[in-house]
Amino acid sequence: MHQYLGRLLLCSLSLLSTISLASVPHSKIHVYTEDFPPYQEFMGPGKIGGVATELVKALFEHSNIDYKIHVLPWFRTSHIVNNTPNTFIYSLARTQEREEHYRWIAPLCEVNVSFYKLKARKDIIIHDIEDVRQYIVAVASGQPTEQHLVELGFSQDDNLVILASHQQGAQMLNKARVDLLYGADLFVKNVQQSLGRAGEWEKVYVSPHLSKRMYLAANINSDEALVSKLRHNFNALNSQLNTSVRCEQAVRDH
Template identity: 40%
Template sequence: MMRSLVWILLGIASVIQSKPSIGAVDIYTEHFPPYQYRDVDGVVVGHATAMVRALMAKAKLDYKIYLLPWHRAKQQFEGSQGALIYSIARTVEREGLYHWLMPLCDLNVGFYKRVENTQNIASYSLDNLKQYVVGVGVAQPSLEFLRAQGFEDDKLVTLSSLNQAGGLLEKGRIDYLFGAQSFVEQMSRAMGTQNKWELVLDVPELSAKLYLAAHKNTPKNMLHKLTSAKEKLGEAKQNDKKACHTGRYIQKSLSTITDLQ
């Protein structure tokens, strides 16, 4: 009897020890105001970031946020099992590649030009913009969309960060800037060019919901913690999409987590 009891206890201990522990979670993102960016103290903040931090706090998981150019952020994320990424558009092509944890904000995309641009275009369309030089982010669905619509590579200036595109647009080195409207408008305000740029064509085909996503091979116990936390946030009305536009977000539980930022 005693020997049987010992084996039972050893078996229980083995099961407990074999359960994988969750260390600090690596979270990758890009500079994409107002959703995510560094403040004057170097801390990653923004509307989407607040939502992600609240989720991690509710899940009681330690984490570190890495802010990188998008193509590098995506590479690091895809090479790191158990990593998270935001704000990533949920598209048909990406649907089966990741675990889609939590919706964050809405994304609308369009073409911008300088008001003083005197090109004589009576009605803007994708077809009549193909002859002009367009700045667009690299490794983005927007770039693939333009190529699929017949935009030639010699007319596309691909940029690791759309921050660069504002300067190019102002200097006349590109004719149009193609990107997320909220980002372009925020960049325009930061540069003092809000009265110098105008949206000339909205592209509803690229409208999407931005998400926090997990690597496909994320451990099940970690996924369970995150999905449970997301449900609790929803019940507490802490996952409010208005936060994307007003900056209002409840973060009552942030003090319960050790942020390794």
């Protein structure tokens, strides 16, 4: 009788294990990102490049997971992933505010966030965040930059302008309608180049709070087996990826 019950228990555990593994989605996994060279770059319909994209592709392919990457504006990207289990997002800065809202899968490149002014504005002098409060700052809506400044007490009634994109902030900076532009260094560099204003802006203060490592992350309610599989395969693959070296080289070449 005891042997029979033992076999029955083993069979039950085996069945539960099979069910757990079967819970990993077999349909295509959807991964969302934005155009942010050289980390991720839209290169035409169905063509997505960039060093972070290469790292994400390597991980999913090594894990034998069928996936598709979508390039959308950041607001749409984050909205979809925040509301859809088993979806993924990159490159997402890992901040304290976001820590409990995502499943963090794999570290990618680092990003620095800074305040910029027009070089011609010799009247603007910044030594620390307290100096920044004297000036009007433009930020892109939905970004950690906006949240960070609001938490520090910056206000739209006083010294903060929240816009739909970094491009709008850049145009206001060029027209001296704002004093400072706050954003990721590469975002700012890309916008400068797209507007033909390279070399006309100057970095005045690096934000230590938001200069972070970016990640591949998943919706908080994603399947545990799927998340564990990707984390395990990243650890196995990590030494081959040379993430830091590849990221640094991509930034230098950009």
